[in-house]
Structure formats: C-alpha cells, structure tokens
Amino acid sequence: MDWEPVIGLEIHTQLATKSKIFSGASTAYGAPPNTQACAVDLGLPGVLPVLNAAAVDMAIKFGLAIEARIAPVSVFARKNYFYPDLPKGYQISQYELPIVEHGRVVIELEDGEEKVIGVTRAHLEEDAGKSLHEDFHGMTGIDLNRAGTPLLEIVSEPDLRSAREAVAYMKKIHSLVRYLEISDGNMQEGSFRCDANVSVRPRGSKEFGTRTEIKNVNSFRFIERAINYEIERQIEILEAGGQVVQETRLYDAARNETRSMRSKEEAMDYRYFPDPDLLPLEVTAEHIERVRATLPELPDAKRHRFMEEYGLSAYDAGVLTASRELADYYEEVARLCGEAKLAANWVMGELSGFLNKENRDIADSPVSAAMLAGMLKRILDETISGKIAKEVFEAMWNGEGDADTVIEKRGLKQITDTGAIEAIIDEVISANPRQVEQYRAGKEKLIGFFVGQVMKATGGKANPAQVNALLKKKLAG
Amino acid sequence: MHRLTIAEVAGALRRREFSSEELTRALLARIRELDPELNAVITATEEEAMAQAAEADRRLASGEGGPLTGVPILHKDIFCTRGVRTSCGSRMLDNFIAPYDATVVEKLAAAGAVMLGKTNMDEFAMGSSNETSFYGPVKNPWDTDRVPGGSSGGSAAAVAARLAPAATGTDTGGSIRQPAALTGITGLKPTYGRVSRWGMIAFASSLDQGGPMTRTAEDAAIMLGAMAGFDPRDSTSIDRPVPDYTAALDQPLDGLRIGLPREYFGDGLDNDVAACIEGALEVYKRMGARVSEISLPNTHLAVPAYYVVAPAECSSNLSRYDGVRFGYRCQDPRDLEDLYKRSRGEGFGAEVKRRIMIGTYALSAGYYDAYYLKAQKIRRLIRDDFMRAFEEVDVIMGPTSPTVAFRLGEKTDDPVSMYLSDIYTIAVNLAGLPGMSIPAGFAHGLPVGLQIIGNLFDEARLLNVAHKFQQETDWHQQVPGGFE
Known part of the structure; x- marks a missing residue:
C-alpha cells in the first residue's frame, strides 16, 4: 500500500529577553547552577509572578511575521504536575487562549514549488529547570537557572507530509525567529527544540492515523531521522496488520531509533486552570501597531527583493536570505563593490566554503564585507584576475590584511605592460x-x-x- | 498602656508620656505572661522588636514619624518576615525562615510600626476555628474553652486580650471578620487588590486579601492607610490612589442607606445574635440611616462555590511544598515518589489534605466544567447580586457569623458545619468586596459581630459607618475577664 505521512511540529523557542518571563533574574546561559534563580524562580512561599513585557512584544512580533491573529485577550494557565525541577509544582503556560493564533508560513519544496503550512497557535510559557543525574552518586541535582526562562511554543497544523518538509518548516521558523531577533536559535543550548507528531494513512484517505509524539529533538538532522524512523516503524506495524499505539516516544540519536516513553493511559492530567496570580493579558490595537513598526524585512520579502533588485536566481536569493546576517553581509558587499552578481558568487562560493570548512558563523568571518568588496573591486578594475583573487581571499582570511595590502605585499598585481x-x-x-x-x-x-x-x-x-x-x-x- | 488604641498610643508617644521601648517591653512581658493561656503567638521577636522600638523613639525624638511610628503590632504568621520563621501554622514550614519581607510587613515597618511577633493561625489559613494549626489551637480570651474563630485566630485573640493594639490578618472566606466577631474586635477585609499579596503565603489567590485587626475603626483606618497601595510585584494589586482613611471617619450618617439581605436572617442564625444585630440597626436608625430589606438571591450558592474555587486554587498553590527545596522533608526517602508522598503526607495536616484532595478532584479532566467552571459562573452571579444591591443601598449589614464562638472540638469532626460558620462572609470574598466586622453586643455572654459590606474600594465609607457606631456604643471597649 502507498502510505502518506502526516506530521505536525511543536517548536519551543527560547525568547531572547534579558530577564525571565515572570521574574527579574537573568536568563544568561552557562552560569554556575542556581546562581540565576531568585525567590520567584525557586517558588518560595508568598512570591508572585509579574509578566515580562519584552516577552509579550516578541510573541506579537512573531505573530505579525506569520500573518497570525494577535489575541486582544489571552490567558495564562497553570499546568500542574510534580517534578523536582518544576519549583512551583506547576508550569505557567497559555492554554485555552494563546496570544497568537492562525498563522502561516511558506516553505519551498525541493521541486521549487511553494507550500503553505498553517500555524495553529503560538503561546508564551515558562521553562522548567534542569535535573542533573550525572555527578551525584545515587542522587539527582537540581539546577533552577533555566526555570522561568521565556519560551514561545509554536504549534503547526498537521500539514507536513514528509520528514523533508518538516525540516524545511523547522528551518523556516528557525530563520524567522532569528530574523526577528526574538531568539538566538541556539540548538546546542536548547534555545530551539522540537516535538514531532507523526502518523501515517493510506494515500488518499481523509482520516488521520493514530499518532505518536516524538519529544525534544534539538537538531535538523535528528528530526529528519527521527521522523523517517517513526514513519517506517508505523508502516511496518500497519502492514503487519497491527495497530499504532498513541504514545510519547523519545528519539535516541546514538541508535537512530525512537523508544516508547509513556502511553496515552499513563498520560498525566495537568488540571489546567487560569492562573489567579496573573490578570488576562490584554493587547490593544495600538500596541500591535507599535510592535509592527519594529518588524524587520522578513525572509520571503527579502528573497523577492534580491531577485528583483540584484537579478539573482530564486535559488541564489534563497541561499543568501537564509539568515539575516548573511543577507546583510551580502548586501553590504554588493553595495560597496557595485556588482551584485559577482558579490553573490563570492559570498556563496569562496566565503561560504571557508565558513563551512571551519564551521564558523558569518558574524565571526575574518573577512569582513568591506574587505571582500575591496577585493572584488580589484577584480573589476583588472588589478587582479579571478584566479589570483582566490589567493588574495585566502590571505585575507588568514589575517594578512585587506586586499590591497595582500596584493602589494605578495606582488600579485596583474601585469598589463x-x-x-x-x-x-x-x-x-x-x-x-x-x-x-x-x-x-x-x-x-x-x-x-x-x-x-x-x-x-x-x-x-x-x-x-x-x-x-x-x-x-x-x-x- | 496595653489598653490604649493605636490613636491613643500615637498621642502618648508624641507627648512623651512613655517611650516606644517602654511600651514594647511591657507588651512583650504581657505576651510572655498571658499568651501561654491563649497560644495566640507562635514566635515573639523580642530582640527585633526592641531594636525597632529604639529606632522609633529616635525618630519621634527628632519630631519625625507618623501615627504608626513606635506602635507595636503583631503579624499573622502567613506574612513572610525576613530572617524570622514564617510557618503559616504548618509543620511544612516549621523550619522556614523567609529570606524577604512581605509588602505588608515592609510597609508597616516603613511606617514605623514595631513587630512584636507572629501570630498563630489555622494551617495555611484553612479553618474557621484556629484548631488546624500545627502549633495547637488558640483559645478565645472571652472563654478559653472556646475557639477564637479562624483562620486569623491568633491575631484576633491577641488584640482582644490586649497583647497588642493591632495585628495583621488575612481573609479568604471570612478569616479576618469571623474571628474579629468571635473575639469582639474590629476587622476589615479590603477590596481584592487593595493590599498587596506579595509575601503573603497563598491559600486561594483569587480570594486572599490582607487587612487590619484592631480594636477600633479609627485604628483600622490608620493601619489600612499604611498597608494599602499598588505593588508592582503583585499583578493583581490595583493601581489606584490610597485615600486618607481617617479623613472621613466623622462624616454624619444622615441619609445613609443600609440594606439588610433577607438571606442573612434565615435558618441557622442564632436568635440572640439576631437580636444584637437588630439592636445595632436601631443605633444606626437613630443616627439618621434608612434601613431597607434587600435580596441577594444567590447567597445559598456561595458556600458550595467557595468550596470548589478555594480548594482548587489551594491544590495548585500548595504543590510547591514538595520537600525538594525548602520546608519539611521526610526522613530517608527511598526515591522521588516516597519523598513526595511522605514529605507532604507528614508535613500537612488533615484539613489541608482534605482541601487539596477536593481541589485536585474539582480540576480533574472530566470534572473541570462541572465544578470549577460552574463555580466561576456562580461567582459572577453573586457579584451581580451585590452590584444590583449597591444601586439601591450604600452599605449592606448583617451578622458576621451565625453563632457566637463555639467550643473547642465542637465542630472538628464535622467539616460542613464548620464551613457553614462562614456562610455570611464567603460571598464577600467571591465578589471581591470590602467587608468589616465590628463588635455589636453580646449573646450568651460572648461577643457578636456586625458585618458591614461595601461597594468596591468603598473602605473609607465602611470605616466611617463603623466609627460612628463606635462613637455611640462601647461594645468595642469591653475587655475579656482576666485580660484587663
């Protein structure tokens, strides 16, 4: 039988606020355990939460960027469960009335087609702390530095039909939150992580199959593998005449497999109810407009502009707008050297090659946009050939100075006599x-x-x- | 000295009749001498009190300070006090030393009040008799075989016994007003949001409100003036200026419209208590007030709605007491589940556990709509009843409690009968309104409280109405035998 996968993603992205969502403690990563947890984060008796206005603006920004509805009134609820790294015994989250609803993002498929993926909702919530099981023989250590860190949980519609599409969607959201500067998107530090709901059904069927949820995957590669594994596993079960069990599964990257974590029967009753310590969050139309005025040019708009303004292909424009930093870098080079196409070739070719080889971010590139543009000018005025330029580029990368210095020092000026x-x-x-x-x-x-x-x-x-x-x-x- | 009110103490301190240190020392001695009989005080903070008194005397000597400077008070042990045990009447927090002050504590300290100690209370403020405290029951100074009411029973008994001129209390369903009535003192529960809840250990967050317990309305006005106000640390506190509550105390009551809810005078109300209330109304009529009957038709739903909402919130609020970070932890836990079960099982008393169970049930999947959501709708109806009533009357009056103080142990085995002792006070919390209880006579030899309910933020009028009554009567000046 021909099976069709149906996938929806829940992405947790850490918001780049300075302080926590309900307290004044810092959100900086990597501090010694429990040094960034105040009385509120520790859940001491008598403390109360106060909502961080910056987190609200970031959620609104995201909502506007995905053309969503920003709820005039949203409500924080308590999700009750016991866990040692959950200090209050409940997590404050938005449940019935989230701040962002009914958005959409466009992903590009491999065949160049575009597909609209619905975003059901995005809501604000606080993160829990961390349980450290190593280092303490027979005991568990609790680090509450992360407790109360603001998260935006972004829930997609079940619109994705393959692991590839899921990754394209995840990358799109990742790029978006970084464009908006609402998250650093750092996946190693857990600032951007994902749960995937996966089911399969006979192609053409309107009904959904029974789904499983894969928890907490924090890389693009792993999410693709985990989903593919899960699709295969479910198809195998169904083809053998079995039934998929609704459950939560964990992805083990080392073994490349998913394992059952808890079944539907074991699912907790979180006893959600509106948090009486927080008033309903009201967002006025003026407030929304104030935030809208701070929106940067978004990836899709930028891509189209690059195609028109610089005459780039859809592919090149897509690559160059994948991150805001890369796009800004490219535009700076193109502006300074005056040759957009040449700039594109060098940014996507030599520069990207070196960055990839050394696994560096564009922000850490030893060759600045001005330096690269300076070198391209020397190609354009025929001081050096394109071939010599590669040598110049490498020398600049290794810190030998700007293009003119390298050309002079190494005597690379083209002979025209x-x-x-x-x-x-x-x-x-x-x-x-x-x-x-x-x-x-x-x-x-x-x-x-x-x-x-x-x-x-x-x-x-x-x-x-x-x-x-x-x-x-x-x-x- | 111990028989003076705040207003009188303030005058005497200013005239140098005695110093705050002398007064503080005398009251601390009185607590040492008389409290063993009452059990109203869990922790006396003698050293801190003397230091605060000395500081107050310095300020008074240099002509500084306000009406509370140098005035000794007690705090209910539900308010966090930095460096001092804050037990909330529970074994769970018997070892908890708060690292910060509640806003109420901070504000009263800033106003110059001297903290004598922390008062006994029902465990986590859950109770109407002060019998659920881990530190044992508080006795009513009018009859030590009887309860002082609860949950602010320690504060009430201490003020009635003249251990302090005033104490703080909290009121979730009547916990200031009912013990005030049962001990013959003046208690005010302000409008929800008027007094910050920061540092006030939560029982039911949408109902809890701190307020003063004093001997006179004038003192309550002075205390509330210091306690009230917007607090950016409490999202439910309301940003609204605090009036001078003492300014309007003497306004004449001519033409005051008093509403008597028919539902507050039905079955279950003790005849002698009812007679006291009628007597009080006669006093008001003499002062020119017009009394009319009104109806609050949803009153009968208040107790059931309250016993869904309050336990639901408490079941979540008390989840933080898990033995992991602070508070009671069981001996040698085998594993995480054992740690949770035994720490909570051993750390909480029976009434707290009962309410956690009720609340957990009410919030459970499949029951939420039938209980919690419905209770919230009832809350709306009850509030609407009051709002309609306040279109016709200025204040609502009735008994604070259906009976006088009952005997220790009399209702401990019958939680529903205990819950019904708050039948007239609970609706006020559900509606978020301010309410007072003032002494209005004696029945069976025990004090009776008159409840005065006002519209939102109408504390100044309540205090005015109460003060004028106290100018005409001397019920509030009666001192229990043995505590003169």
Whole structure:
C-alpha cells in the first residue's frame, strides 16, 4: 500500500529577553547552577509572578511575521504536575487562549514549488529547570537557572507530509525567529527544540492515523531521522496488520531509533486552570501597531527583493536570505563593490566554503564585507584576475590584511605592460620550437599550452585575454 | 498602656508620656505572661522588636514619624518576615525562615510600626476555628474553652486580650471578620487588590486579601492607610490612589442607606445574635440611616462555590511544598515518589489534605466544567447580586457569623458545619468586596459581630459607618475577664 505521512511540529523557542518571563533574574546561559534563580524562580512561599513585557512584544512580533491573529485577550494557565525541577509544582503556560493564533508560513519544496503550512497557535510559557543525574552518586541535582526562562511554543497544523518538509518548516521558523531577533536559535543550548507528531494513512484517505509524539529533538538532522524512523516503524506495524499505539516516544540519536516513553493511559492530567496570580493579558490595537513598526524585512520579502533588485536566481536569493546576517553581509558587499552578481558568487562560493570548512558563523568571518568588496573591486578594475583573487581571499582570511595590502605585499598585481608580456612571450616561443612548429602547421589548440606557459612564467599575474591576443599575433608572425 | 488604641498610643508617644521601648517591653512581658493561656503567638521577636522600638523613639525624638511610628503590632504568621520563621501554622514550614519581607510587613515597618511577633493561625489559613494549626489551637480570651474563630485566630485573640493594639490578618472566606466577631474586635477585609499579596503565603489567590485587626475603626483606618497601595510585584494589586482613611471617619450618617439581605436572617442564625444585630440597626436608625430589606438571591450558592474555587486554587498553590527545596522533608526517602508522598503526607495536616484532595478532584479532566467552571459562573452571579444591591443601598449589614464562638472540638469532626460558620462572609470574598466586622453586643455572654459590606474600594465609607457606631456604643471597649 502507498502510505502518506502526516506530521505536525511543536517548536519551543527560547525568547531572547534579558530577564525571565515572570521574574527579574537573568536568563544568561552557562552560569554556575542556581546562581540565576531568585525567590520567584525557586517558588518560595508568598512570591508572585509579574509578566515580562519584552516577552509579550516578541510573541506579537512573531505573530505579525506569520500573518497570525494577535489575541486582544489571552490567558495564562497553570499546568500542574510534580517534578523536582518544576519549583512551583506547576508550569505557567497559555492554554485555552494563546496570544497568537492562525498563522502561516511558506516553505519551498525541493521541486521549487511553494507550500503553505498553517500555524495553529503560538503561546508564551515558562521553562522548567534542569535535573542533573550525572555527578551525584545515587542522587539527582537540581539546577533552577533555566526555570522561568521565556519560551514561545509554536504549534503547526498537521500539514507536513514528509520528514523533508518538516525540516524545511523547522528551518523556516528557525530563520524567522532569528530574523526577528526574538531568539538566538541556539540548538546546542536548547534555545530551539522540537516535538514531532507523526502518523501515517493510506494515500488518499481523509482520516488521520493514530499518532505518536516524538519529544525534544534539538537538531535538523535528528528530526529528519527521527521522523523517517517513526514513519517506517508505523508502516511496518500497519502492514503487519497491527495497530499504532498513541504514545510519547523519545528519539535516541546514538541508535537512530525512537523508544516508547509513556502511553496515552499513563498520560498525566495537568488540571489546567487560569492562573489567579496573573490578570488576562490584554493587547490593544495600538500596541500591535507599535510592535509592527519594529518588524524587520522578513525572509520571503527579502528573497523577492534580491531577485528583483540584484537579478539573482530564486535559488541564489534563497541561499543568501537564509539568515539575516548573511543577507546583510551580502548586501553590504554588493553595495560597496557595485556588482551584485559577482558579490553573490563570492559570498556563496569562496566565503561560504571557508565558513563551512571551519564551521564558523558569518558574524565571526575574518573577512569582513568591506574587505571582500575591496577585493572584488580589484577584480573589476583588472588589478587582479579571478584566479589570483582566490589567493588574495585566502590571505585575507588568514589575517594578512585587506586586499590591497595582500596584493602589494605578495606582488600579485596583474601585469598589463605589453612590452613586458611580449618579452616573456618571446622567451616562451624560443624555448618551445617544436610546439611552435606544430602550431603553425595548424594545431591551433596548442594556444592553450602557450598561454599556460606565459601565465606560469608571470606567476599568474598577466591578463589571460591579453596574453592570448599577443601570442596569436606573435605566433602568426 | 496595653489598653490604649493605636490613636491613643500615637498621642502618648508624641507627648512623651512613655517611650516606644517602654511600651514594647511591657507588651512583650504581657505576651510572655498571658499568651501561654491563649497560644495566640507562635514566635515573639523580642530582640527585633526592641531594636525597632529604639529606632522609633529616635525618630519621634527628632519630631519625625507618623501615627504608626513606635506602635507595636503583631503579624499573622502567613506574612513572610525576613530572617524570622514564617510557618503559616504548618509543620511544612516549621523550619522556614523567609529570606524577604512581605509588602505588608515592609510597609508597616516603613511606617514605623514595631513587630512584636507572629501570630498563630489555622494551617495555611484553612479553618474557621484556629484548631488546624500545627502549633495547637488558640483559645478565645472571652472563654478559653472556646475557639477564637479562624483562620486569623491568633491575631484576633491577641488584640482582644490586649497583647497588642493591632495585628495583621488575612481573609479568604471570612478569616479576618469571623474571628474579629468571635473575639469582639474590629476587622476589615479590603477590596481584592487593595493590599498587596506579595509575601503573603497563598491559600486561594483569587480570594486572599490582607487587612487590619484592631480594636477600633479609627485604628483600622490608620493601619489600612499604611498597608494599602499598588505593588508592582503583585499583578493583581490595583493601581489606584490610597485615600486618607481617617479623613472621613466623622462624616454624619444622615441619609445613609443600609440594606439588610433577607438571606442573612434565615435558618441557622442564632436568635440572640439576631437580636444584637437588630439592636445595632436601631443605633444606626437613630443616627439618621434608612434601613431597607434587600435580596441577594444567590447567597445559598456561595458556600458550595467557595468550596470548589478555594480548594482548587489551594491544590495548585500548595504543590510547591514538595520537600525538594525548602520546608519539611521526610526522613530517608527511598526515591522521588516516597519523598513526595511522605514529605507532604507528614508535613500537612488533615484539613489541608482534605482541601487539596477536593481541589485536585474539582480540576480533574472530566470534572473541570462541572465544578470549577460552574463555580466561576456562580461567582459572577453573586457579584451581580451585590452590584444590583449597591444601586439601591450604600452599605449592606448583617451578622458576621451565625453563632457566637463555639467550643473547642465542637465542630472538628464535622467539616460542613464548620464551613457553614462562614456562610455570611464567603460571598464577600467571591465578589471581591470590602467587608468589616465590628463588635455589636453580646449573646450568651460572648461577643457578636456586625458585618458591614461595601461597594468596591468603598473602605473609607465602611470605616466611617463603623466609627460612628463606635462613637455611640462601647461594645468595642469591653475587655475579656482576666485580660484587663
């Protein structure tokens, strides 16, 4: 049978506020355990939560970016359960009335088609602390630094039909939250993590199959593998005449498999109810407009603009707008050197290659946009050839200074003096009498050999087109 | 000295008739001497009190300070006090030393009040008799075989016995007004949001409200002036200026419209208590007030709705007491579940556990709509009843409690009968309104409280209405035998 996967994602993204969602404690990552947990985060008797206004604005920003409805009134509820790293015995989250509802994002499929993925809701909530099971023999350590960190949980419709689509969607959201500067999106530190709801059904069927939920995956590669594993597992069960059990599963990256964590029967009753310590959150139309005015150009708009303004292909524009930092870098290079296409080739080629090789972010690139543009100008004014430029680029990358310094220091300036080139050509001709004879006998392909010899003799600094023309004249004579 | 009110103490301190240190020392001695009989005080903070008194005397000497400077008071042990045990009447917090002050504590300290100690209370404020305290029951100074009411029973008994001129209390379903009535003192529960809840250990967050317990309405006005106000640390506190509550105390009551809810004078009301209330109404009529009967038709739903909402909130509020970070932890837990079960099983008393169970049930999947949601709808109806009534009358009056103080142990085995002792006070919390109880006579030799209910933020009028009554009567000046 032909099976169709149905996937929905719940993405938890940590909001980049300075302080926690309901207290004044810092959210900075990596501090010694329990040094960034105040009385509110510890859930001491008598403390009360006060909502962080910056977190609200970030949620609104996200909602506007996905063309969602921003609820004029949303409500914080308590999700009650016992766990040692949940200090109050409940998590404050939005349940029935979230701040963001009914949004959409567009993903690009491999065939170049676009697909709209619905976003059911996005809501504000607080993170829990961490339980540390290593380091304490027979005991568990509790670190509450993370407790109360603001999260935006973004829930998609079950609109995704493959692991690839799920990854494309996840990447899109990742890029969006970074564009909006509402999250650093750091997946290693857990600032961006994902639960996947997966089911399969016979293609053409309108009904959904029984779903399982894969918890807490924090990389694009793992989410793709986990979903694919889960799809295969469910198909195998169904084809063997079995039934998929509704349950929560954990993905084990080391073994590349998902394992049952708890079944529906074991599912907890969270006893949600509106948190009486917090008033309903009211957002006025003026407030929404104030936030809208702070929205940056969004990835899709930027991509279309790059195609129009710089004459780039859809693919190139997509690559260059994948992150706001890369897009800004590219635009700076294009503006400074004045040749958008050349700038695109170098940013996507040499620069991206070096960044990937060293696993660096564009922000840490040793070659700044101004430096790259400076070098491209030297190509455009024919001071160096494209080939020599690669050497210049590498030298700049290794800290030898800007393009002009490298060209000067290494003597890479292109030789354009006809006399000097002619002298070298004469040497090459006299050193290769046999090839000259063959050329003159009609083997004109040998021109490449002579150009190569001349370029070699000039250390690549001659202009190949000029060499070519001069050679043809001499050899003809 | 111990028989003076706040207003009288303030005058005497200013005239240097005695110092705050002398007064504080005298009251601490009185607590040491008389409290063993009452059990009203859990922790006396003698050193801190003397230091605060000395500081107050310095300020008074330099002509600074206000009406509370140097005035000794007690705090209900539900308010967090930095560096001092804050037990909430529970074994669970017997070892808890709060690292910060509640806003109420902070504000009263800033106003110069001297903290003598922390008063006994029903465990986590759950009770109407002060018998659920881990520290044992409080006795009513009018008859030590009887309860002082609850949950602010320690504060009430201490003020009645003249151990302090005033104490703080909290009121979730009547916990200031009912013990005030049963001990013959003046208690005010302000409008929800008027007094900050920061640092006030939560029982039922949407109902809890701190307020003063004093001997006179004038003192309540002075205390409330210091306690009230917006607090950015409490999202439910209301940003609204605090009036001078003492300014309007003497306004004439001519033309005051008093409403008597027919539902507050039915079955279950003790005849002698009813007679006291009628006597009080005669006093008001003499002062020019017009009394009319009104109806609050949903009154009968108040107790059932309250016993869904309050336990539901408490079941969640008390989840933090898990033995992990602070408070009571059982000996040698085997594993996490054992730690939870035994810490909570051993740390909480029976009434707290009963309410956690009721609340957990009411919030459970499949029951939420039938209980919690319905209770919230009833709350709306009860509030609407009051709002309609306040279109016709200025204040509502009736008995605070259907009976006088009952005997220790009399209702401990019958929670429903205990819950019904708050039948007239609970609706006020559900509606978020301010309410007072003032002494209105004696029945069976025990004090009777008159309840005065006002519209939202109408505390100044309540205090005015109460003060004028106290100018005409001397019920509030009666001192229990043995505590003169």
